[in-house]
Amino acid sequence: MGRAVGIDLGTTNSAIAVLEGGEPTIIANAEGTRTTPSVVAFSKTGEVLVGEIAKRQAVTNVDRTISSVKRHMGTDWSVNIDDKKYTAQEISARILSKLKRDAEEYLGEPVTDAVITVPAYFNDAERQATKDAGQIAGLNVLRIINEPTAAALAYGLEKGKEDELILVFDLGGGTFDVSLLEIGKDDDGFSTIQVRATAGDNRLGGDDWDQRIVDWLIEQVKAKSGADLSKDPVALQRLRAAAEQAKKELSSAMSTNISLQYLSVTADGPVHLDETLTRAKFEEMTSDLLERTKAPFEKVIKDAGISVSEIDHVVLVGGSTRMPAVAELVKKLTGGREPNKGVNPDEVVAVGAALQAGVIQGDRKDVLLIDVTPLSLGIETMGGVMDKVIERNTAIPTKASRVYSTAADGQTSVLVQVFQGERQFTADNKSLGNFELSGIAPAPRGVPQIEVTFDIDANGIVHVSAKDLGTGKETAVTITGGSALSKEEIDRMVNEAAQHEEDDKKRREELEIRNSAEQLVYTIEKTLKEDADKVSEATRQEVQGDLDAVKEALKGSDIEAVKSTVEKLNQSAMKIGQEVYQNAQAAQAAAEAGAPQTSSSPSDDDVIDAEVVDEDDK
Structure with missing residues (x-):
């Protein structure tokens, strides 16, 4: 049996770690560095280059070099090289394969199993794509775990903290997460790490800070020489490399010089660039990006139901947290608490992944990790309502079931449509996929009992099944489709949920009134049809008139008209019951008059008062 490793598959850089003697160790790559650039290139001769060597040749091989592929995981993105299409999973698999090879060289034995980390806010499709990439790379993916959770695992065990709340602020190259975790330790030294809440933005990371510098440099060149470098792929690649370097230098210096010769050629001759960028200017041009980290932070605090003062430790994860403005903002958000400087933000996630691999393999038996699902899951019900079966921040693995019925008489199949998000209507949430349950026995609507079960495994991957409790027929599906959640989609699912809460509530109430009507x-x-012979013609006509009035009101948009006609129908419909019972009592009296008395008639004492409880009022 081969060794199990922990892998941090990052947007800009990746890392791999292994347990040696029960303790995690970062494995250096073949080039001698402890992190590997997440860059893949195809040389002109067809050779596949990965890591630092691929990054170095990017300027001269722009069209055949792929970076930041993590941002495309779970989408239908692909790249064509030499008439062959490569998906995001395949490109990621190349990175994983290099990490695997380097680890095998270091360990001197095969590496077969891995725990791979993903951003906490990765959706189902992105998690599945990451797992697929691992399998393409020849790895048995033991578990997909969230990056902030892995970081807390490494930090919590290393420091031996007891019963404390840890806030993990994870700003990587392409994604951003905030998670609040609770770490507890019993007398035997057994640690329990439980995620309390998580939030994030899958379209925010260090790449965006780099792009602001690139945009600024393009403006400077255009203003001075008239040359527009935005359409020149080779020049853009050089600018990106220079921007990344400048960003890193500004983490420790107050200013940096960016000098690039022969970027382009105009009628006036070659175009050179020589600019000085100050930290103040850099922070000014990226202030809105920093501002976007506040909302997820505040959401986590709110969802966890705590105050900022209750946070015991703050851990910064991801190379982008080295920017002074980021550390300063985190300090401000947490009430002046200094972020912990004892962990390496580039390595701590891989270390945590290796520890989790050890737990799964049985090499470490002193810790239990309990993660959560970042977004609510549910299905579409009548009127497009999102019925949440599993709420966000529910501990995983988890399983939940709910019983539904048919919406029409004689319905023999149902379409189960699965959604992810926080809004009350499915149109505002993210569709994960759908499947059909057929073979339902024909029956009046509302009679069939269809049990829909959501099962989220420890990887955060969703499995859904539907079962007809009458016939026993069952259909199940693992949700693997869908596309990545854009920033706009995340906003619709989470941030706009609060803004539209009143509108959603009103729409839902109106829909419930219509459904009830x-x-x-x-x-x-x-x-009326079943008791036709027990209802007088006058009552029948009155009730039928009220029925027609409700039907007419339902065709319009005036919800008050629906409510008033329903109220009138309820009153007239009571006459049906009165006449049915009167006829029944009259028939019973006639029967008793024509037969010998064998028992006393019921007295008032035999009548039991009962109250009918509406399930919706419980």
Whole structure:
């Protein structure tokens, strides 16, 4: 059996670690560095280059070099090289393969199993794509775990903290997460690490800071020489490399010089660049990016139900947290608490992944990790309502079921549509996929019992099944489709949920009134048909008139008209019950008059008062 490793598959850099003697060790790559650039290139001769060597040749091989592929995981993105299409999973698999090879060279034995980390806010498709990439690279993916959780695992065990709240602020190359975790330790030294809440932005990271410098440099060149470098791929690649370097230098220096010769050629001759960028100017041009980290932070504090003062430790993860403005903002958000400087932000996630691999393999038995699902999951019900089966921040693995029924008489199949998000209507949430359950026995609507079960495994990957409790027929599916959540989609699912809460509530109430009205019409029409011989013609005509009024109101948009006609129908429909019971009592009296008395009639004492409880009011 081969060794198990922990892998941090990052947007800009990746790392791999292994347990040696029960303790995690970062494995240096073949080039001797402890992190590997997440860059893949195809040379003109067809050779596949990965890591530092691929990054170095990017300027001269722009069209055949791929970086930041993590941002495309879970989408239909692909790149064509030499008439062959490569998906994001395949490119990521190249990075994982190099990490695997370097680890095998270091260990002197095969590496077969891995725990791979993903941003906490990765959706189902992105997690599945990451798992697929691992399998393409020849790895048995033991577990997909969240990056902040892995970081807390490494930090918590290393420091031996007891019963404390840790806030992990994870700003990587392409993604951003904030997570609050609770670490507890019993007398035997057994640690439990439980995620309390998580939030983030899958479209925010160090790449965005780099791009601001690139945009600024393009403006400077255009203003001075008239040359527009935005359409020149070779010049852009050189600018990106220079921007990344400048960003790193500004983490320790107050200014940096960016000098690039022969960027382009105009009628006036070659175009050179020589600019000085100060830290103040850099922070000014990226202030809105920093501002975007505040909302997820505040959401985590709110969802966890704590105050900032209750946070015991703050851990910064991801190379982008080295920017002074980021560290300063975190300090401000946490009430002046200094972020912990004892962990390496580039390595701590891989270390935590290696520890989790050790736990799964049985090499470490002193820790239990409990993660959560970042977004609510549910299905579409009548009227496009999102019925949440599993709420966000629910501990995983988890399983939940709910029973639904058919919406029409004689319905023999149902379409189960699965959604992810926080809004009350599915149109505002993210579709994960759908499947059909057929073979339902024909019956009046509302009679069949269809149990829908959501099962989220420890990787955060969703499995859904639907079962007809009457026939026993069952259909199950693992949700693997869908596309990445854009910033706009995340906003719709989470941030706008609060803004539109009142509108959603009103729309839902109106829909419930309409659904109730339709159900009332159906029930009374059925009663009129079944008890036709027990209802007088006058009552029948009155009720039918009220039924027609409700149907007409349902065609319009005036919800008050629906409510008033329903109220009138309820009053007239009571006459049906009165006449049915009167006829029944009259028939019973006639029967008793024509037969010998064998028992006393029920007295008032035999009547039991009962209250009908509406399930919706519980």
